[in-house]
Amino acid sequence: MSVAQSNTPAQQGDLNDQLIASDWWSDQMVQAAGIPIVDVPFVTIGGGIGSFVTVDYLRIAGVPTDQIRVLSNIDHPWQTYEYLTRVSQIPRPERIRSDSASRPDNIWGFPSYAIEEAWREKKLKTAIQVFLEPIWRDYYTPKAGVVFGHLEREAKRIRYWDMLVKGQVRMIRRRQGGGYFTILTPPEGAATTKRIAFRSQYVHVAIGYPGLKYLPDLQDFRTKMQDFHHVVSAYEDHEHVYNQLRTRPGTVLIRGGGIVASRVLQRLMDDRAKHNTNVQIVHLFRTFISGSHGKNAWNRRKGGNGFAYQGFNYPKSVWGGQLKSKMRRLEGDERAVAYDEMGGTNTPWRRNWQADMKKGRDEGWYRLMQGTAESMSVAPDGRIVTTVKTQQGPFDVAADFVIDCTGLEADIAEHRVLKDLLDHSGAGRNPKGRLDVERTFELRGTANAPGVIYASGSPTLGGYFPGVDTFLGLQVAAQEIADDLAKRGFCKKIGPARSVSQWLKWAKNKQI
Template identity: 30%
Template sequence: MAKVREVEYLSIGGGMGSFCWVDTLRIHGVSFKDICVISPNKKPYRQLKLYCDAIGLTKNQRLRSDSGSRPDNFWGFPGYGLSEALDELKNKKFTKAAKLLLQLFFEPFIFGYYSPAAGRVYKALEREAKRIDWEKSLIIGHANNLTKFPDGRFKITYSRDNSIIARVVHLSLGHGKLRKIKSQKSKVKNAYELDNEFLNKIKRKGGTVMVIGRGTAAQKIVERLLDFKKIKVASLHREVESPKDFRGVKQKRFLSWRLQQFNWPRAAFGGGLMHESDSLWSLPSATPDKNWIRKVKNAIKDGRYEITKRPIKANFTIDCSGFGEAARTHEFYSKLIKKYNLPLTPNGSIRTGDAFEIEALCSYKTRVFISGALSGFSGPADSFFGAQFASFKTLENLNVKKMDFIESFEAWCRWLTNKKI
């Protein structure tokens, strides 16, 4: 019989949400011995990197995030942009450093918005993971089930018959199942499952490729396909060229692509839009990338790109419609909802309180929190800054000593000099 371990804090998922939560606890003085993380991955950014690699977003390309949204930096300063500028100065690349500083101080009026390169984000997360002893808290495995004991504690089973007991549980298991269309598997792929074999087949055979969706994944896939020869690309957009969408919200557009730099305004993290995000939830949009727009315009002139309202006959189809947004599409969450009859939001996410706690599972001394995709209190929680925001809010419900200004400054200095906690 496997030994049952007991800890105070347990995070299930092991991705960006888990990392930000554990980082917040460690910075506030919690020992790695009191924390466990159940994850199928050794690195906290592995799933993010897999998705980026699948759609062709390399480590040198820029993510859809801003300078101050740093999951590796609790304080957000210096941001990615300032760090990059300082690195350029160290390398004596003064022109690049000056350009970056101008961009940061005058964005978006000069050189547009700043976004960090994927590789810079991975490297920074690697550094912080070592600093907080991430791997010492890590258990490699898949969580299967959560059971609440009469005394309020929680038992989590994982990887066959293993189990662990915790008083505080944090859930951040990512998205639900990928949306899939029924068709010939050899000719249809989801964007996040793309591999070189499928792309090489497109290159070799040529023809028409239909891309379903209009988010950032679809944007990257279209850009990638337009670099291939003998290929015509068709984007399937059900709604074409309208100044307003079905919510009555006006957006900047290019053809039928909705254009906006970020998914959510900052006010959605704690300002006037914090409780109004349901009406803005999860409508896909692309970034206003001038190079991409130029490439699409040239492809239209050459007859290599079109937008269609209805499915067309295509040699290959790439589905960029993303993941199921309802929590019931996730196996772990689905069992939890059914077992404890958890209330859901109108969009199908698990309903939480203001501190991201699942109130139906909490008791006097125990807590269950949920953040990231499928957490219902705040749509922007599924973002870098959102994961940090959710982690900070959970502290309001925990018996963890809060830092005063001096303690926070000292902790920031330790982060800046990369001193272990």
């Protein structure tokens, strides 16, 4: 039987062969499959901070809650981000890597986190810090718990949970006649049908990172040995490592040189000082930075002892300065080259942290290595042996635990929804292999008049705006999307008068 003849679903309310194979769906095709249709003008997929910030802009722009639905498998917007920060050693009392004015709960960025913290804790030095950074003081960054608390406050104010629909998004397909169908699989027992189709004019894709990708030797070892206890990723829960090292001496091999590696290193050093542990740390860098580096003399990045130092993910001008303007003008390979020049793993420079690392190097319990791990095996004593290729030849490193902090991202096609967009909805890739978006964050190639698909966050890295996977980057994307939707008549434009009136409501915590 051909696909075109396969109109009878195996299970009522589920996808059938015809729907799965078709790039364009009619209302009749969905109805014939027994899938209930819910009409709503705007749907955002993901439910994380990217979805939240976009919805926040739309609610401030006057869109009522019944015109928006958030399709998500998480309970609150900061849930995934809080998990990742916690396991990568940034619990609620610690500070995240974000600018003082980058407030996902406050589209105006005023008052900044620093000013609010100074007022709340009656510490003038906190406010002064932002005026002296980064020359005389380290960059100010907010505490994770404060960020999450403010997100919860704003979510309640805009009635976020009135718009949330729990479930797992399966696919997005273009609708014959305009707009889109977004297929949601509701939680087991939550509905009488296996799928629900949301029929909308606008779709926003904000699913975050498509997934983790391990280096080949790590993947091979974990698959072969099924050892997820001694060889761990910093992006998964690995508290048992620190707990065990408190009870007996041990050696840890850290792999990677970014912000997460620096946080794991900080945790090990803090535990050594607080609990008098006898931990030995070996730090392996694939690329070892010994000093200032970069293509041009005027934009060289500081570095030393393996690390490349930079206050934030990108130079601050990408969010509103000369680099932002430059990137909006670049196309194709020129844009890819610009990303390569700006990119690379980096971490902030912190005075206290530098002192701790120097002490470790001087006392011999913190050792640095440059090389590439080629294989891993288990020694007779149960320790993990990593064979490292160095300039001097192969070298074996034995450790009780290996913590991988490389943070490699999986290809976007490994995420089911993104793969389906590439295969069936006309989406393409940008020069860096991610989703190709316009300057308005419209997903290029997917337009279905009068409908539009937008995308923001990490899957769009490589587009006209570099800082997409940051708080401020998500806000920039949300503002572009809201402005584009205002031009299409979906919402009001946030002009000066509306902005002032809405800020006053925000300050008073008045529900909208």
